[in-house]
Amino acid sequence: MKFVDEVKITVKAGNGGSGSASFRREKFIQFGGPDGGDGGKGGDIVLQGDQGLNTLVDFRHKKRFDAQNGESGRGRQMYGKGGDDLVIKVPTGTEVYDLETDQKLGDITEHEQKLVIADGGKGGLGNMHFKSSVNRAPKRFTSGDQGDLREIKLELKVLADVGLLGFPNAGKSTFVNAISAAKPKIADYPFTTLYPALGVVPVTSDTSFVVADIPGIIEGAAEGAGLGIQFLKHLQRTGLLLHMIELPAYEGMSDPVEQFHQLSEELVKFSEQLKEKQRWLVFTKADVTTDEEANALAANYAKAMGWEGGYHLISSISKKGLDKIVQDIAQHLFGEEDDF
Template structure:
């Protein structure tokens, strides 16, 4: 199924039902008092996060959603039935934005989380509410109020612990295939990855993490060039970035140091917070270098960058060095979890 990470929809809450003008008409009471009932409330529109849905593709075909209108009030003080709420299920990780104000309404980051996006209208009042000492037979009732209407932009941000980033053909897809059961397309040309791929890396039965492979970035991605801009936002939820670098590029291609700095520039231009996330360098394709040159090449790059964070030397296609990398990632998350638990305990 084609991955769709953005959609525009219109939501219309139900209008409230109108109040009724009515009078008692019973045997021996030909001119009874007012007994018009109230209108029912209109149904509201809710978005609910559902982990069973992983794409917004359905919203490309169905864009307008309308909740049920409240019924009008009736005589004998009978209120109209309220309209049913409309529940729209969306993938976990959906961010909801009001297009009119460009304001974020909510973030459906957990399964089952609900978000009210359009409030149903209130029912109108029947004429029984307007009876007074000077007006015993009011012929006044109020109409129901209209339900809210909104145009919403839905943005799906992939929920992953680890995000892979790097230039096209750095070996990100090969790496995710090597460490998980995910099977993204792998080929020797740019932009093989046209959509995010998620893979679960299982260290032990109860210890695992999710890794996301996104399309390779190119210079100008933050300004809309290439495919990367569509997926930079997916990195926002990750806890760790793995910056995959081709340690043995072909002659005449970009220098690895220049590629790393170019991607750092794109991250900073899109969102400076991404640049401050934990980011490890992963030098890939070490199998293309002679054994005695591998560490020397990686250290030369690290030295030029004045790199302070962890770095690793691997061959994804040969699955060399990938398991120690995964163990260190899991250890990093375990330490984060422990630190968070200790902080919560101290704050209690």
């Protein structure tokens, strides 16, 4: 399925039904009177979160959504039926914006959470409301109000506990593959990951966390280079970032220290929120050399980066350091647990 994380649609709530101008006429009743009922309310447009969805691809071809109009009122003080609400299911993690005002209308973050984005029109009044001492046979009634018409932007930001940050081929997809049941594409060329992939990592029988594998970021991503600007936003919802740096495997590779600073600058350019988010340093592909040399390289690079605090050294192929990093993430997310 194609991953689509931003769409624009038009929504039209239902119009209210008109009131009725009717007069009671019954046998053996000498004086009739106004008995026109009110019109029904138009249906609302409602967004509902669905955790079973992970893309907005369904909106690529259907761009217009209309709720049902309310029915008109009738005689004998019969009210018109209200129009049915139109419920549109969207993935959890969807933000909703009004394109005309650029106002954020809401954020769908939970399964079955509902958000009304367009109100149906109020039904009109029947002539029974306009009877008075000086006008006993009013013919006046009102039409129903128009339902809201809006152009909406839906923007999906994946919901995950942990986001993976790194240049192409930093080992992010292999890491997700190794610690979860997700099977993102893995290859020895850049940009094998073309859209975010989520993996659920079990910790105990009833505890797990979600990891988001984001397409590789390159220099200039915040200005639109590569795939970065399209997917950096998905890191904003994560609780923890793992900044993944591959250890050099061959001569001529990009300098890990330079990559670290380039990517740190891209985070600052894109969002101050990302800059302040907690980030761990993770050196990957520790199996490309001996344990002793890998440890020495990681220590030297961390020092050259000006990194303060600890870091992780892992190999998703040999499983080196994977149990430790999973347990550390679980402890960070859930607190002290004896069973971890």
